[in-house]
Amino acid sequence: MAVFRKNSAAMMVMLGTLLIGSGCGTMSGHRNVDLGLAHIESHEYEEAAQSFDAAEAAGENGRLLYRAKGILNRSLGEYDEAVSNFLKSLAATSGIPGDMDFDTNYYLADTYMKLEKYDEAEKVYDAILALRKRDKDAYYMRGLTKLYNNDHEGATADFNRAMALSPRNYDLRIMIYKALSAGGFEDEGKEILEACLNNTDPNMTNYEKGQISYYLGNNADAQSYLELARNERDTEKAPVVLLLGQTGEKQGDYNYAISVYKTFLAEDSNHPDIYNQLGMCQINMGDYEGAVASFEAGLALGNSDYSRALLMNEITAYEHAGNFAQAKTLMENYRKAYPDDADAEREEIFLSTR
Structure with a gap:
């Protein structure tokens, strides 16, 4: 399948529309917007909508209000409406985009993906990367979008860029492995993980070695590394325990897993x-x-x-x-x-x- 490309003129339109924006919005505060977001967090969606109505009536910051409405729409599964509100929020940005605008773009791209509008999602990530050229998360997400859009070559290129920008991020490599495996490219994903174990990184922790071994299917090695990690003084224990128990689950040894979990929970x-x-x-x-x-x-x-x-x-x-x-x-x-x-x-x- 052909890779989706944009010419330079289209890129400028995307940057202008999604990131820079035009127009103005009142800066009279956002008390009702904040209240509405708190209602969303509590799954009180009717109350959230009422708060946003009150925010609009009070003339609160439109950029924040439209973003919040988009988040409410996403929570309700109203993805077309969410897209519309995220775009309105971005259009209300004046001047250089800030962190919130990039965050809104991530929401927008994810909503496009829920709608299976992968070309549109890719455009958003293109726009983010035009301004943040070293954003490993945007490269990873664009790679995921391309993978869903049957652009395996493009996905691989973006995954490689993300890994190059974060050479010791093993969680990222595991996410890429999972994505490739789900897309039917498990062998490629395993090559990435095997390279992690073969790179003899002297700073690689026992937990990280255990993670990689687990996803490669080497349960005995995984248990060995994770048991070592569990007994290390400065290691965060919860993720170690979670994965250690799952090594037992993977082998059908639920009694072992239950014992690991209960022992830990008795202490914390x-x-x-x-x-x-x-x-x-x-x-x-x-x-x-x-x-x-x-x-x-x-x-x-x-x-x-x-x-x-x-x-x-x-x-x-x-x-x-x-x-x-x-x-x-x-x-x-x-x-x-x-x-x-x-x-x-x-x-x-x-x-x-x-």
Whole structure:
């Protein structure tokens, strides 16, 4: 498939429209905008919309208001409306674009990707990179966009640029491996990871070696490195424990994984991601009551980054237990909080027949 290209005139239009913008907006404050964003964080979407209406009536900063409206639209799965509002926010930028404008562009590009408008998403990343030529995240995301758009050669070039800009970023290399594997190029992804282990980086940590070994399928090596990392004084323990348990899961040894997670949580319970993984192991062991308890303990921590996964997995545990009434009730709550989840919509229809 031909790679999408833009001529220099088109680039100038893109920079003018998306990043530099024109027009003016009032700078009379943004109290209602901030309140609306807080409502979004709490999944109170009607209240958020009311706050934005109040912000508009009060003449609050249009650049911030349109951006916030776009975020609300994305949360509701209203992607066309989100695009429109992000573009309005960018058009209200005057002067040199700041960090918030670049952040809005990332939102815009991601929304285009949700709409499967990959050419449009690529244009946005082109515009970002025209002004931030060393933005490794933009190169990675543009590479992902090209991969989705069947431009394997272009994707590889962007992934290579991202890695060159961040030579010791092993998390980035793992993300690229995952993307290539999902796109049917697992061997290429493995070559990237193997190169990490073969480069004899003296600063490579045991955790990083364990990560790479895990994704290469070398579970014995992964466990060995991760056990070493777990006993190191200055290493952050939670990500080590999470991956160490998953080495057991990968081999079907759920008892080992459960032991790793429970031992850690007994010492430090403030980790919803580990409660989530523990619950998934308990589902696989048929301990649905224990799984529900784990998911609820994770949800009680109030971390919005993990609430979505925890709540959906709790629904799954109730389904496996045959408690469809409770699963249905929780699904109704989930759908109110995450209306953009099309898979959950289908699952809600399934539960309605039970």
